[in-house]
Amino acid sequence: xxxxxxxxxxxxxxxxxxxxxxxxxxxxxxTNESPFPPSPKVIExxxxxxxxxxxxxxxxxxxxxxxxxxSTLNVKSENIIMGNGSDEILAFTFQAFCDSENQPCFADxxxxxxxxxxxxxxxxxxxxxxxxxxxxxxxxxxxxxKSIFIANPxxxxxxxxxxxxxxxxxxxxxxxxxxxxxxxVDFGAESAISLINKYDNLIVSRTFSKSRNLAGARLGxxxxxxxxxxxxxxMKFSFNPYNINRLSIIAGKEAILDTEYxxxxxxxxxxxxxxxxxxLKKRGFTTIDSKxxxxxxxxxxxxxxxxxxxxxxxxxLVRHFGNERIKDYVxxxxxxxxxxxxxxxxxxEILKGV
Amino acid sequence: xxxxxxxxxxxxxxxxxxxxxxxxxxxxxxTNESPFPPSPKVIExxxxxxxxxxxxxxxxxxxxxxxxxxSTLNVKSENIIMGNGSDEILAFTFQAFCDSENQPCFADxxxxxxxxxxxxxxxxxxxxxxxxxxxxxxxxxxxxxKSIFIANPxxxxxxxxxxxxxxxxxxxxxxxxxxxxxxxVDFGAESAISLINKYDNLIVSRTFSKSRNLAGARLGxxxxxxxxxxxxxxMKFSFNPYNINRLSIIAGKEAILDTEYxxxxxxxxxxxxxxxxxxLKKRGFTTIDSKxxxxxxxxxxxxxxxxxxxxxxxxxLVRHFGNERIKDYVxxxxxxxxxxxxxxxxxxEILKGV
Numbered sequence: 187x188x189x190x191x192x193x194x195x196x197x198x199x200x201x202x203x204x205x206x207x208x209x210x211x212x213x214x215x216x217t218n219e220s221p222f223p224p225s226p227k228v229i230e231x232x233x234x235x236x237x238x239x240x241x242x243x244x245x246x247x248x249x250x251x252x253x254x255x256x257s258t259l260n261v262k263s264e265n266i267i268m269g270n271g272s273d274e275i276l277a278f279t280f281q282a283f284c285d286s287e288n289q290p291c292f293a294d295x296x297x298x299x300x301x302x303x304x305x306x307x308x309x310x311x312x313x314x315x316x317x318x319x320x321x322x323x324x325x326x327x328x329x330x331x332k333s334i335f336i337a338n339p340x341x342x343x344x345x346x347x348x349x350x351x352x353x354x355x356x357x358x359x360x361x362x363x364x365x366x367x368x369x370x371v372d373f374g375a376e377s378a379i380s381l382i383n384k385y386d387n388l389i390v391s392r393t394f395s396k397s398r399n400l401a402g403a404r405l406g407x408x409x410x411x412x413x414x415x416x417x418x419x420x421m422k423f424s425f426n427p428y429n430i431n432r433l434s435i436i437a438g439k440e441a442i443l444d445t446e447y448x449x450x451x452x453x454x455x456x457x458x459x460x461x462x463x464x465x466l467k468k469r470g471f472t473t474i475d476s477k478x479x480x481x482x483x484x485x486x487x488x489x490x491x492x493x494x495x496x497x498x499x500x501x502x503l504v505r506h507f508g509n510e511r512i513k514d515y516v517x518x519x520x521x522x523x524x525x526x527x528x529x530x531x532x533x534x535e536i537l538k539g540v
Numbered sequence: 541x542x543x544x545x546x547x548x549x550x551x552x553x554x555x556x557x558x559x560x561x562x563x564x565x566x567x568x569x570x571t572n573e574s575p576f577p578p579s580p581k582v583i584e585x586x587x588x589x590x591x592x593x594x595x596x597x598x599x600x601x602x603x604x605x606x607x608x609x610x611s612t613l614n615v616k617s618e619n620i621i622m623g624n625g626s627d628e629i630l631a632f633t634f635q636a637f638c639d640s641e642n643q644p645c646f647a648d649x650x651x652x653x654x655x656x657x658x659x660x661x662x663x664x665x666x667x668x669x670x671x672x673x674x675x676x677x678x679x680x681x682x683x684x685x686k687s688i689f690i691a692n693p694x695x696x697x698x699x700x701x702x703x704x705x706x707x708x709x710x711x712x713x714x715x716x717x718x719x720x721x722x723x724x725v726d727f728g729a730e731s732a733i734s735l736i737n738k739y740d741n742l743i744v745s746r747t748f749s750k751s752r753n754l755a756g757a758r759l760g761x762x763x764x765x766x767x768x769x770x771x772x773x774x775m776k777f778s779f780n781p782y783n784i785n786r787l788s789i790i791a792g793k794e795a796i797l798d799t800e801y802x803x804x805x806x807x808x809x810x811x812x813x814x815x816x817x818x819x820l821k822k823r824g825f826t827t828i829d830s831k832x833x834x835x836x837x838x839x840x841x842x843x844x845x846x847x848x849x850x851x852x853x854x855x856x857l858v859r860h861f862g863n864e865r866i867k868d869y870v871x872x873x874x875x876x877x878x879x880x881x882x883x884x885x886x887x888x889e890i891l892k893g894v
Binding site: 187188189190191192193194195198200201202203204206214217219220221222223224228229232234237238239240241242243244245246247270271273274277281282283284285287288302303305306333362363386387395399400401402403404411413414416417419420421422423424425426427428429430431432433434437 | 541542543544545546547548549552554555556557560568571573574575576577578582583586588591592593594595596597598599600601624625627628631635636637638639641642656657659660687716717740741749753754755756757758765767768770771773774775776777778779780781782783784785786787788791
């Protein structure tokens with residue numbers, strides 16, 4: 187720490203992204219990326235004619251990708267704002283809608299970045315424990331008088347609330363912002379986007395990093411009523427008006443319009459998830475019901491940390507969290523069938539030695 | 541404004557980026573973009589093999605582009621951090637190093653975003669007027685006890701301080717952060733990067749948007765001593781760890797390594813600047829001595845606003861600022877020779893009618 191850093195950040199603990207090692211032949215199942223390349227239409231659109239225009243600024247209003255999302259998700263363009271990944275959308279939301287009079291609340295086990303944003307913006311969040319089975323109890327979120335952040339499906343558990351449960355929470359908090367983080371919703375959960383014009387306090391955040399195969403393009407977005415979007419735009423235009431680069435705007439547009447490729451990729455992931463859960467079950471693993479492109483699983487005969495380490499030695503990278511409540515589990519991204527077969531084979535070898 | 545926006549933002553005035561109209565055949569000289577495409581090596585590197593990997597996250601440490609910058613600018617990699625454009629670097633700097641005990645100060649006429657960052661982070665800047673001739677007086681910055689932000693060359697004037705003047709300011713402020721915003725330095729001014737290891741309080745910010753022909757890739761960076769860089773990294777990793785997308789990392793690496801193309805582009809811009817200044821001088825314009833890829837110019841017989849409007853009607857877009865001290869001027873980006881000839885021709889037609 188330099189002698190110049192503001193005192194308010196003297197104890198800040200930044201987010202730790204999943205490891206991105208440059209190891210040859212590593213099977214990387216630790217950051218919930220898609221195993222499939224982007225839509226062929228994305229590849230085609232990112233051509234020489236477009237890269238030659240990189241000397242020009244990108245459109246600060248990101249109109250092309252917003253219009254494509256609007257038509258695909260059946261909302262208006264005024265209901266959408268783009269972020270440099272959904273992390274930026276989340277950051278803008280904490281910044282715009284939380285302060286000392288209006289603190290945030292979220293689950294004890296959820297996306298680890300929420301508490302980092304609280305440190306960044308000097309907020310004191312209320313932490314709401316998940317139930318014993320790691321599910322969210324909607325009634326714990328009734329009448330909070332706080333901004334509510336819910337990942338649905340939740341990470342790293344993979345569990346989803348139903349749309350009626352989400353609406354129930356909204357109905358019990360009509361005067362507070364509710365952000366529903368739907369990073370993983372396409373893999374089997376119900377979206378709350380249909381509610382954005384019914385409730386003026388709902389923000390749905392989405393990402394292109396998972397189901398749209400574009401983690402490397404850094405594209406996320408929020409869907410909400412027009413007034414909320416205008417507030418988020420104030421944050422964006424006061425921080426980084428050109429927050430999305432030219433090529434990602436093009437990639438996002440093509441990816442969201444290619445519904446056929448999207449559905450194909452998602453259905454393969456769901457099939458591979460079922461395969462993996464079944465194979466692990468045969469070997470005694472308990473896996474939480476996942477509506478995402480990852481699973482959260484444990485086995486009584488090996489600790490989460492040991493299983494993680496043993497897989498790492500076999501060049502398979504998954505994610506383990508040290509938090510007491512979930513330390514028995516590992517989180518495994520669902521990749522291609524070949525990758526999942528390699529995981530199962532490696533697991534068999536590991537279990538032989540246990 | 542929604543009923544949920546934090547009170548602290550009720551009066552925020554976001555930055556207004558230069559107009560990005562989608563008009564056919566417009567000569568766009570309003571946002572200081574390069575008229576030249578990126579280096580051929582950038583185009584070549586952004587190939588199908590790379591776009592096919594967009595399903596994978598980018599490197600949060602952006603090692604490839606940082607190493608390339610380090611070798612080109614002769615600093616260590618630990619002295620560099622990348623931003624999603626230099627605006628993000630500026631934002632992180634205001635956020636990390638300014639607070640109620642340590643307010644920022646900057647010129648009355650300078651990059652308009654500085655005051656927006658102050659609104660965003662709740663800061664009360666001291667505004668230091670430029671001299672009558674719109675130059676910066678180094679002695680006005682002595683012993684401020686505040687974080688100092690200096691654009692060098694300054695925008696929109698184009699005037700530069702010498703390296704010894706910058707060092708003089710640093711020497712009179714050894715216990716305060718000094719950010720030197722060198723967005724335009726490559727077009728004829730002296731960089732302060734050589735001082736980063738001599739002074740632990742100096743941050744130099746740079747961009748790929750101007751002299752590296754990559755405005756659309758959104759790439760900026762800071763150069764400073766390792767402790768300062770580590771502090772800025774805390775901001776980045778608490779806000780958006782994957783702030784740079786995959787393709788921009790590649791583009792930045794190739795662009796910074798192609799010194800030959802860079803020097804060629806910069807020298808053409810400088811030549812076109814001289815041409816434009818001379819032609820305008822013949823027509824009675826007064827142009828401030830520019831060390832940038834734009835000029836700031838005025839003519840007594842036509843107001844800045846009228847000249848701007850008249851050019852706009854002839855499909856030439858420049859920038860006019862309403863601020864009282866500079867309202868007589870327009871800022872004109874230096875484009876290709878053909879573009880500058882068109883500007884001069886249009887000016888002749890306009891002056892006929894005055």
